[in-house]
Amino acid sequence: MRSAKQPTDSLPASVAAAVQTRLAGAADSAGHELFLLRLQRWWPDLRDGLVSVYGAQAEGAAVRLLELAVDAYAARDPELKRLDLVRSLEPDWFQQPEMMGYAAYADRFAGTLAGVADRVGYLRELGVTYLHLMPLLRPREGDSDGGYAVADYRDVHPDLGTVEDLRELARTLRESGISLVLDLVLNHVAREHEWARAARAGDRRYQAYFHTYADRELPDAYERTLPEVFPDFAPGNFSWDDELQAWVWTTFNSFQWDVNWANPDVFVEYADILFFLANVGVEVVRLDAIAFLWKRLGTDSQNQPEVHAITQALHALTRIVCPALLFKAEAIVGPADLVHYLGRGAHHGKVSDLAYHNSLMVQIWSMLAAGDARLAARTLANLPPVPSTTAWITYLRGHDDIGWAIDDGDAAAVGLSGHAHRNFLSDYYAGQFPGSPARGLVFQSNPATGDRRISGTAASLAGVEAGDDRGLARVLLGHALAFGWGGIPVIWSGDELAMPNDPDWAAEPGHGSDNRWTHRRRLSEADLSRRTDPATAAGRLFTGLQALAQARARVPHLDASVSSEIAPLADPAILPVLRHHPLGALLGLYNVSDSWRPFPWWRLGELAITDPWDALANADVKPDEDGNVWLAPYQAMWIV
Ligand code: GLC
Numbered sequence: 001m002r003s004a005k006q007p008t009d010s011l012p013a014s015v016a017a018a019v020q021t022r023l024a025g026a027a028d029s030a031g032h033e034l035f036l037l038r039l040q041r042w043w044p045d046l047r048d049g050l051v052s053v054y055g056a057q058a059e060g061a062a063v064r065l066l067e068l069a070v071d072a073y074a075a076r077d078p079e080l081k082r083l084d085l086v087r088s089l090e091p092d093w094f095q096q097p098e099m100m101g102y103a104a105y106a107d108r109f110a111g112t113l114a115g116v117a118d119r120v121g122y123l124r125e126l127g128v129t130y131l132h133l134m135p136l137l138r139p140r141e142g143d144s145d146g147g148y149a150v151a152d153y154r155d156v157h158p159d160l161g162t163v164e165d166l167r168e169l170a171r172t173l174r175e176s177g178i179s180l181v182l183d184l185v186l187n188h189v190a191r192e193h194e195w196a197r198a199a200r201a202g203d204r205r206y207q208a209y210f211h212t213y214a215d216r217e218l219p220d221a222y223e224r225t226l227p228e229v230f231p232d233f234a235p236g237n238f239s240w241d242d243e244l245q246a247w248v249w250t251t252f253n254s255f256q257w258d259v260n261w262a263n264p265d266v267f268v269e270y271a272d273i274l275f276f277l278a279n280v281g282v283e284v285v286r287l288d289a290i291a292f293l294w295k296r297l298g299t300d301s302q303n304q305p306e307v308h309a310i311t312q313a314l315h316a317l318t319r320i321v322c323p324a325l326l327f328k329a330e331a332i333v334g335p336a337d338l339v340h341y342l343g344r345g346a347h348h349g350k351v352s353d354l355a356y357h358n359s360l361m362v363q364i365w366s367m368l369a370a371g372d373a374r375l376a377a378r379t380l381a382n383l384p385p386v387p388s389t390t391a392w393i394t395y396l397r398g399h400d401d402i403g404w405a406i407d408d409g410d411a412a413a414v415g416l417s418g419h420a421h422r423n424f425l426s427d428y429y430a431g432q433f434p435g436s437p438a439r440g441l442v443f444q445s446n447p448a449t450g451d452r453r454i455s456g457t458a459a460s461l462a463g464v465e466a467g468d469d470r471g472l473a474r475v476l477l478g479h480a481l482a483f484g485w486g487g488i489p490v491i492w493s494g495d496e497l498a499m500p501n502d503p504d505w506a507a508e509p510g511h512g513s514d515n516r517w518t519h520r521r522r523l524s525e526a527d528l529s530r531r532t533d534p535a536t537a538a539g540r541l542f543t544g545l546q547a548l549a550q551a552r553a554r555v556p557h558l559d560a561s562v563s564s565e566i567a568p569l570a571d572p573a574i575l576p577v578l579r580h581h582p583l584g585a586l587l588g589l590y591n592v593s594d595s596w597r598p599f600p601w602w603r604l605g606e607l608a609i610t611d612p613w614d615a616l617a618n619a620d621v622k623p624d625e626d627g628n629v630w631l632a633p634y635q636a637m638w639i640v
Helices: 013-025 029-075 078-089 106-110 113-118 120-126 163-175 194-200 217-223 264-280 305-321 335-342 358-370 374-382 408-413 418-429 458-462 471-485 515-519 525-532 537-553 602-606
Strands: 101-104 130-133 137-139 150-156 179-185 188-190 238-241 246-249 256-258 284-288 326-329 354-356 391-395 441-446 451-455 488-492 564-566 574-581 584-591 597-600 628-631 636-639
Touching: 013 029, 029 264, 029 305, 101 106, 106 113, 113 120, 113 163, 120 537, 130 284, 130 488, 150 163, 150 264, 163 179, 163 264, 179 264, 188 194, 217 238, 246 256, 264 284, 264 305, 305 326, 305 335, 335 354, 335 358, 358 374, 358 391, 358 418, 358 471, 374 408, 374 564, 391 471, 408 418, 418 451, 441 515, 451 515, 458 471, 471 488, 471 537, 471 574, 471 584, 471 636, 525 537, 574 597, 584 628, 597 602
Parallel strands: 101 130, 101 488, 130 179, 150 188, 179 284, 284 326, 326 354, 354 391, 391 488
Antiparallel strands: 137 150, 188 256, 238 246, 441 451, 564 574, 574 584, 584 636, 597 628
């Protein structure tokens, strides 16, 4: 028999003592044992993450972190503690096919936080179970990069409401079966944030929160291998600050100061912010721009191994304090780097629970433009599997531009030049390619690399705005791909109503140079009411997406624990996506072209799919006289 061990036996003495003292001081001793058991369970992950990044400083950091953890745990609302329990009993809750997301700016979707609560009925009607509200913590004044320049993480944008309103909204959503998702902007703070102010006032402690340089020597050395995120309106990665009399690392805009994660104090600060958000009732945090956290000379300073160690340590802390909380990685990086955010190797299953499937999104638009699935098949087939305890966030559009993250090797493997194909996609979606019905805008054209990213709503990019008959079918097919991949499909606000680009995007103060605002529409009651009118594009799309969500919820094969594979292509215009579920195979077929396409009937038999049923059309699948199943232009089928 194993000897009776105390939960704190495996902890260093300093850590165990700090936790015991803190717990003794906390009210509600009932939950102490649970806290200690969770600590015992997650300590190795926390320790390994901290030690690999902070070395000898790790133990001191652990003491401070666990003191904060005890405080946060003690302060956690009993309702949320109950949710922790419920989620622990059902750890795969977010992998189920009923999950479906919606992402919006609170003000543009519904005015205020209270307005969002008033539109919960609308969201439920669509089938939403997950609501990502774009950054709403108090930003700097003026241009704040859509809220991604946070001045105070513990306050809400005054136009939207208060922290109490946020807590109330989280509760309302929770009661309606919707999980609240908020951003944690952890690569940078606004120049107006108190840490940056203190740094400028000469406080050395806070100067060490940032990457600052007295002269250009190091910035120049770094620049040699750094890409530019906003070459148009924020060229370079460093900004001179007159008050500080130094160069500051600013990957994004000059008013977004990158924080220095090599400093354990920064880690402790963000852990505490994380606890704050969890205790307000946030159920998923979107780790914004996470790829950029760690800087390394001679590299592009993205996707560095330390990023994953940091995430692992933060994740372990949330398992101890608030296990209902999930992490979602926002790493818009190439396919090879992407899967690491869901955990590879030593970090398997220990980092983010969710990550944006940027690669799928790019491939959907690429297939729709080219009418060809071969590059997508090659790219998606090459992605290593992700841990079965995680899920992708699949999407067609979001609040950002689309960057053509296409791997040159993948392109070459199907006889394309990566560079030429990226160019084609930019031309096509900017409406500059002959015959293209797309009406996108070019975002951040970079003459040095030839890169041009694209802004625009799904409807405008797919040809609805231009009046192309097939536009709606393209938007629906794009969503069918996202809904059929497995994971949580997320609809970008306005896309469910086929909203076109906003022609007046530049009119609002601070938006003038950033055309991403063209696809960040305000939704009026009149816009929403069109959803019930089948004569409108809005009505048809809304109903189509509702049907997709309902079909998805009926197909257990779409559980995210099962991975998607690409089956051999029978036709270059049909992407066959296969999922081997214990209940049998699910074959998703997606005709990405504007013509009728055949799929050989015998291939279904080969997959042991007898009596095939299309879960999307709710109908039997039958071969034609020629022995093929025929797919209409842009038709999707989910065959079980
Ligand atoms: C993320 C956001 C983007 C923002 C950037 C900087 O990529 O999606 O909108 O500009 O981070 O915070």
